Amino acid sequence: MSHQSPDAIGPDGAGYLPGLALDAVIFGFHENQLRILLLEYRNTGLFALPGGFIREHEDLNAAARRMLAERTGLSDIYLEQFYVFGDQARYDPEPMRSIMRANGLTPTDNHWLLRRFVSVGYYALVDFTKAVPRPDALSDSCDWYDLNRLPALMQDHQAIVQKALETLRINLDRKLVEWAASLLPDTFTMAELQSLYETILNEKLHRSGFQRKMLSLGVLERIDKKYTGGAHKAPYVYRFVAG
Amino acid sequence: MSHQSPDAIGPDGAGYLPGLALDAVIFGFHENQLRILLLEYRNTGLFALPGGFIREHEDLNAAARRMLAERTGLSDIYLEQFYVFGDQARYDPEPMRSIMRANGLTPTDNHWLLRRFVSVGYYALVDFTKAVPRPDALSDSCDWYDLNRLPALMQDHQAIVQKALETLRINLDRKLVEWAASLLPDTFTMAELQSLYETILNEKLHRSGFQRKMLSLGVLERIDKKYTGGAHKAPYVYRFVAG
DNA sequence: TTCTATTGTAACATTTTGTTACAATAATAA
DNA sequence: TTATTATTGTAACAAAATGTTACAATAGAA
Known part of the structure; x- marks a missing residue:
């Protein structure tokens, strides 16, 4: 689970559902790499997934949307639950104690905040070019990190990221259009789309077959050509259209 | 969410995580039909999914296993989380009040028990021939109901069943072997396996292609013939072998 | 012995996927 | 202007997977 300003929440957690939190793995795609948003806590060097709590009169999914909007500035985000992390062993109070001390709290x-939390894991997919990461009240920074070069994460957050990635891989074929529409800019080349696919699956695909398959889905509209400045044929630029 | 003996739990819910519950859709397969376990509450005519609460020092998944063992007598059950039901609107205290009154409580x-609960949905797959359904402290009966002929269910339990079914359909191909091994008796005919598949997908499959595909998976071992008494060729009986 | 329903599998058609090949072309360098 | 280069779009063919039909093999009943 993760953390918001303690003064915004109150010292006893009043107004929020007790023992329940949520953590989000927020994916973006940039320079042919999958990245996720991480918070770095003040004076501690601890990295964590963005997280939050659920208000007493708030739907669970609405709490996730609220938190995502706070962290990214985006209100219309693709997000889904993927697992509930409910082992009692996962909650080690020590890192949280450090964070609170580093913020001048005793x-x-x-x-x-130091008691056991069960946390609902969400993954979210955002357009890297549109998100404006914002730290929360306890953290110095909220920034993108390449999935292949993550810093050490608090608690079981590494395992949460791993589970989110597995979920992406399992559901990619079924969800491709929704996901690509969320992760890519409004227009993109076939090579960019293929790169996204390859990055999520972590394997190379054949260019020819990929193009044929994507076009056969009937969800791509060819807009015009993109002159990249490279010494080669200019690729077409596509956009998704409602199927 | 659902319910256990209030005296086992105590009138204030002490010893259990507050506000968090779990509900299970327990599937069995019998006479070519998918069935699920439902509880009928004493003197109320209300039907509900089996559910439970999480002890303070118990892992979430362990709580689900404990509850499933209590309801079915089986300790080694295939189960998985599939969704967290966390809308505040889902919790209507009225049915629970009726149930408590019907049990002589005021x-x-x-x-x-009348406050808001967030509930983790689990689905479980059990061998119909091995499960021994047992009611909990508040209910008269715990019994199998054909998925196509469910009685009216408490609260949002109908939606929970629906979501569990969708999850089954989406994951069938990927999980077939695990699932069939959980849902079918130790040995079964190809027709029974196909019937299971068809029932989950709710569509007819071609017999020839189905047989070819199943055999090509390399996980079926042909044991011997089954003489059913029918006026036709006797089918082979198969069992799953570790792939 | 004939008949019926069902099974196991072969055979063929169709579709999808994997692979290779090649012409088209945007910049650069000669 | 004319090669040169890297990349693109698509055709062409091969291989594999899937859909469909057909038929021989039976276990029992008539």
Whole structure:
């Protein structure tokens, strides 16, 4: 689970559902790499997934949307639950204690933030070019990190990222159009689309077959040509159209 | 969410995680039909999915296993999370109040069982011939109901069943072997396996192609013939072998 | 012995996927 | 202007997977 401003929440967690949190793996795609948003906590060097809590009169999914909007500035985000992390062993209070101390707080032993949390994992897909990452009240930075070069993460957040990635791979074929529309800019080349596919699957695909398959889906509209400045034929630029 | 003996739990829910529950859609396969386990509450005519709560020092998935063992007598069950139901609107305290009254309890207005719950949905797959359904402390019966002829269910339990079914359909191809091994008896005919497949997908498949595909998976071992008494060729009986 | 329903599998057609090949072309260099 | 280069779009063919039809093999009943 993760964290918001304690003064916004109150010292006893009043107004929020107790023991329940959510963590989000927010994916973006840039320079042919999958990246995720991470928070770095003040004075601690600890990295964590963006997370949040659920208000007493708020739907669970609405809480996730609210938190995502706070972290990215985007209100219309593709997001989905993928797993609930509910092992009791996952909650080690020590990192949270450090973070609170680093923020000038002196947590009591049974401070609500230090108790056990069950956390609902969400993954979100955002257009890298549109998101404006914003740190939360306890963190210095909120930034993109290449999935292949993540820093060490708090608690079980590494496992959460891994599970999110597995979920992406399993569902890619079924969800491709929705996902690509969320992760890519409005227009893109076939090579960019293929690169996204390859990055998620972590394997190379045959160019010819990929193009044939994508075009046969009937969801791509060819717009015009893109002159990249490279010494070669200019690729077409596509956009998704409602199927 | 669902319910256990209130005296086993205590009137204030002490010893259990607050606000968090789990509901299970327990599937069995019998006479070419998918069935699920439902509880019928004493003196109320209300039907509900088996559910439970999480002990303070218990892993979430362990709580699900404990509850499934209590309801079916089986300890080694295939089960998986599929969704968290966290809308605030889902929790209507009225049915629960009826159930408590029908059990001779006089619930206070803010009794913990009447407050909002977020519930983790699990589906489980069991061998119909091995499960021994047992009611919980508040219910009269725990029994199998044909998926096509379910009684009216409490709260949003109908939607939970629907979502579980969708999850089955989406994942059938990927999980077939695990699932069939859980749902079917140790040995079965090709027709039975096909019937299971058809029932989950809710569509007819071609017999020839189905047989070819199943055999090509290399996970079926042909045991011997089954003389059913029917006036026709006797089918082979198969069993799954580790791939 | 004939008949019926069902099974196991072969045979063929169709579709999808994998692979190779090649012409088209945008910039660059000669 | 004319090669040269890297990349693109698509055709062409091969291989594999899937859809469909057909038929011989039976276990029992008539």
